[in-house]
Amino acid sequence: MTTIADVARAAGVSISTVSYVMSGKRTISEDTRERVQQAIVTLGYQPHASARSLASRRSNVIGLQVPLRSGVDVHVVMEIVAGIISAARARHYDILLLTGDDETALDRAVGSSMVDALLVMDVSTDDPRIPALRASPVPAVLIGVPADAEGLTVVDFDFAAAGRQAAIQFADDGHHRVALIGAPPEVLTRHTSYAERLSGGFLDAAAERAVAATVHAFPSSADAADSLRALLAESPEITAVLVHNEGALPHIAPALADRDVIALCPVDVARSVPGIHRVIELPADALGTVAAGAVLDVLDGRTVPTRTLLPPAPLTIMST
Amino acid sequence: MTTIADVARAAGVSISTVSYVMSGKRTISEDTRERVQQAIVTLGYQPHASARSLASRRSNVIGLQVPLRSGVDVHVVMEIVAGIISAARARHYDILLLTGDDETALDRAVGSSMVDALLVMDVSTDDPRIPALRASPVPAVLIGVPADAEGLTVVDFDFAAAGRQAAIQFADDGHHRVALIGAPPEVLTRHTSYAERLSGGFLDAAAERAVAATVHAFPSSADAADSLRALLAESPEITAVLVHNEGALPHIAPALADRDVIALCPVDVARSVPGIHRVIELPADALGTVAAGAVLDVLDGRTVPTRTLLPPAPLTIMST
DNA sequence: GTGAAAGCGCTAACAA
DNA sequence: TTGTTAGCGCTTTCAC
Numbered sequence: 038m039t040t041i042a043d044v045a046r047a048a049g050v051s052i053s054t055v056s057y058v059m060s061g062k063r064t065i066s067e068d069t070r071e072r073v074q075q076a077i078v079t080l081g082y083q084p085h086a087s088a089r090s091l092a093s094r095r096s097n098v099i100g101l102q103v104p105l106r107s108g109v110d111v112h113v114v115m116e117i118v119a120g121i122i123s124a125a126r127a128r129h130y131d132i133l134l135l136t137g138d139d140e141t142a143l144d145r146a147v148g149s150s151m152v153d154a155l156l157v158m159d160v161s162t163d164d165p166r167i168p169a170l171r172a173s174p175v176p177a178v179l180i181g182v183p184a185d186a187e188g189l190t191v192v193d194f195d196f197a198a199a200g201r202q203a204a205i206q207f208a209d210d211g212h213h214r215v216a217l218i219g220a221p222p223e224v225l226t227r228h229t230s231y232a233e234r235l236s237g238g239f240l241d242a243a244a245e246r247a248v249a250a251t252v253h254a255f256p257s258s259a260d261a262a263d264s265l266r267a268l269l270a271e272s273p274e275i276t277a278v279l280v281h282n283e284g285a286l287p288h289i290a291p292a293l294a295d296r297d298v299i300a301l302c303p304v305d306v307a308r309s310v311p312g313i314h315r316v317i318e319l320p321a322d323a324l325g326t327v328a329a330g331a332v333l334d335v336l337d338g339r340t341v342p343t344r345t346l347l348p349p350a351p352l353t354i355m356s357t
Numbered sequence: 358m359t360t361i362a363d364v365a366r367a368a369g370v371s372i373s374t375v376s377y378v379m380s381g382k383r384t385i386s387e388d389t390r391e392r393v394q395q396a397i398v399t400l401g402y403q404p405h406a407s408a409r410s411l412a413s414r415r416s417n418v419i420g421l422q423v424p425l426r427s428g429v430d431v432h433v434v435m436e437i438v439a440g441i442i443s444a445a446r447a448r449h450y451d452i453l454l455l456t457g458d459d460e461t462a463l464d465r466a467v468g469s470s471m472v473d474a475l476l477v478m479d480v481s482t483d484d485p486r487i488p489a490l491r492a493s494p495v496p497a498v499l500i501g502v503p504a505d506a507e508g509l510t511v512v513d514f515d516f517a518a519a520g521r522q523a524a525i526q527f528a529d530d531g532h533h534r535v536a537l538i539g540a541p542p543e544v545l546t547r548h549t550s551y552a553e554r555l556s557g558g559f560l561d562a563a564a565e566r567a568v569a570a571t572v573h574a575f576p577s578s579a580d581a582a583d584s585l586r587a588l589l590a591e592s593p594e595i596t597a598v599l600v601h602n603e604g605a606l607p608h609i610a611p612a613l614a615d616r617d618v619i620a621l622c623p624v625d626v627a628r629s630v631p632g633i634h635r636v637i638e639l640p641a642d643a644l645g646t647v648a649a650g651a652v653l654d655v656l657d658g659r660t661v662p663t664r665t666l667l668p669p670a671p672l673t674i675m676s677t
Numbered sequence: 678g679t680g681a682a683a684g685c686g687c688t689a690a691c692a693a
Numbered sequence: 694t695t696g697t698t699a700g701c702g703c704t705t706t707c708a709c
Contacts, residue, residue: 038470038702040701040702040703041702041703042702050679050680051679051680051681052680052681052702052703052704053679053680053681053682053704053705054678054679054680056703056704056705057679057704057705060704062704062705063678063679064678065678065679066678066679069678069679081468083465083468083469084469084702084703085411085469085470085701085702085703086407086416086469086470086471087406087407087408087410087411087416087470087471087701087702087703088407088411088685088701088702088703088704089702089703089704090407090685090703091405091407091408091411091685091686091687091701091702091703091704092684092685092702092703092704092705093685093703093704093705094685094704096406096407098453101454105435105438105439105442111431111432111435112431114435115425115431115434115435118425118454119425119456122425122454122456123456126456126459131453131454131466131471132453132454133418133451133452133453133454134421134438134442134451134452134453134454136439136442136443136446139446145403146451148401148403149403149404149405149406150358150405150406150407150686151406151407151451257629258628258629258630259607259629259630259631260629262631284629287579287607287608288607288629288630288631291611308578309577309578309579309580309604309608310578310579310608311579311582311608358686360685360686360687361686361687362686362687370695370696371695371696371697372686372687372688372696372697373688373689373695373696373697373698374694374695374696376687376688376689377688377689377695380688380689382688382689383694383695384694385694385695386694386695389694389695404686404687405685405686405687407685407686407687408685408686408687408688408701409686409687409688410687410701411685411686411687411688411701411702411703412686412687412688412689412700412701413687413688413689413701414688414701470702
């Protein structure tokens with residue numbers, strides 16, 4: 038294994054000079070820098086991450102708690118994670134994977150100094166992890182908005198604005214009776230906050246425009262088709278539907294052919310479902326990028342807004 | 358921050374004794390162990406991961422390369438990852454997330470001693486990472502089977518056996534013309550190995566039983582429905598279909614109502630699609646568990662088979 | 678502009 | 694059964 042001492046010897050300099058060449062924390066003569074860099078390349082030197090973090094007291098690793106439980110929209114989760122990884126790598130950070138189900142995972146990762154910061158996904162309104170996060174010695178950013186976000190940094194899509202946008206669009210289109218087909222029941226019972234914000238915005242804006250609106254929790258499976266049939270049988274006057282349920286979308290789309298539909302999901306998900314032409318894009322990748330950017334900014338000592346809600350883009354109209 | 362020295366002082370022993378109490382690498386008197394453990398608990402001591410790995414030359418971290426590119430079946434990926442995490446945590450290992458798209462990620466993680474081993478997903482027949490993995494100083498386990506697996510440890514589902522099983526079942530059911538609707542074209546052009554093994558097993562077994570069989574690459578989106586319509590229009594004599602394409606499944610299921618269908622996917626995916634009653638279960642979670650187990654066994658000095666193919670279970674018949 | 682050396686917190690000889 | 698101590702490979706004072 039090549040160490041910094043090997044590089045120093047090869048370049049004819051001291052160990053500290055090599056270190057400073059790598060970190061750029063003090064000025065080095067052009068000549069010396071050249072020789073050191075040359076030695077690094079020829080020896081294929083890569084600094085030992087543990088040695089570095091022991092000495093510097095920073096691991097350059099971010100702990101990421103990913104939800105693996107049912108009901109979560111796997112496409113969205115994957116895209117968020119992809120955004121996080123690329124943003125982190127761009128700033129020389131790695132990602133340690135922690136499962137969201139393991140209550141003690143955050144503690145372990147932080148307590149053993151494995152991570153410099155935390156990124157927490159799938160936050161519920163009254164999330165049990167919140168007290169620990171608030172007391173955490175390392176910065177944390179939540180993707181999702183809990184009821185009491187005091188003292189926490191949160192990032193999310195602005196689901197309330199999205200709900201409002203859809204309702205207003207439906208009103209502009211002349212509808213008088215609309216519905217929101219939302220997250221599966223298991224997500225609602227967990228009180229995942231986005232569901233409540235989405236329906237809040239939707240219902241409020243509909244009421245303002247004197248449009249009758251209801252909200253329905255559909256399973257994210259084929260059973261959603263039955264639920265939809267029952268709903269439309271009972272309330273045939275529903276002429277427009279906002280759908281935020283990736284699992285159910287392909288199953289209910291056919292039965293919605295004669296209704297006006299807006300889907301809330303990543304565009305590529307919508308694109309793969311026939312009959313869906315209007316989409317409020319869920320910017321999952323951007324969400325990951327912004328969240329990772331926020332936590333890295335905190336690590337860099339920059340101040341970041343405690344609450345960032347990504348606004349929905351204008352309705353995407355799809356050709357086919 | 359609490360260090361091992363604090364614990365030693367509190368317990369009235371030397372730091373090595375504390376270390377040995379934690380590792381169990383030498384016999385400690387019941388009395389001493391008790392006092393040390395007590396001190397650990399009251400101080401809330403958690404060993405510094407970097408210090409430990411610097412001294413022990415083991416990080417207790419496994420690098421996991423996850424595919425984030427298109428065409429991969431996200432549900433399957435998530436389940437495999439879940440299996441990996443739980444198996445790793447059970448043996449006190451953590452997971453460092455590496456993206457499959459970053460060719461240099463493996464090198465970095467290994468070169469900086471961040472990981473003790475590698476787990477590589479989404480392996481293609483002629484994977485560009487193979488030479489590096491073969492030369493890697495740390496053990497690696499591939500989830501997927503490349504063309505030349507010499508010197509590598511690979512774990513995968515036995516797709517050939519699954520293909521065979523489906524064809525034999527169809528033959529037993531009296532079909533004379535069957536089809537396999539397989540992975541999307543982008544997966545095939547990458548030569549992801551499972552697609553080829555699946556179709557190989559399917560075609561061979563069909564030929565042995567004198568059943569006419571064809572294989573079709575369908576997009577994993579709504580367009581699959583068109584492809585299916587075209588296929589059935591051209592070859593109406595097809596009476597049974599094996600489907601291995603999670604994205605396409607919900608879209609093509611309705612049009613297959615009057616055909617005999619077997620789906621190859623995780624059971625919960627099949628359960629969420631109406632009209633699917635027979636399933637060859639893709640044991641994604643087990644795949645992750647077995648792969649992680651294999652790489653950990655190697656780390657423990659145990660010898661593991663260089664090639665492990667999880668056999669398909671008997672056909673799952675679903676009630677609804 | 679550069680070097681020497683003191684740690685960072687732990688593991689694992691070596692010694693008793 | 695336990696303690697002493699020399700590193701592990703790096704960062705960062707402090708000194709020149």
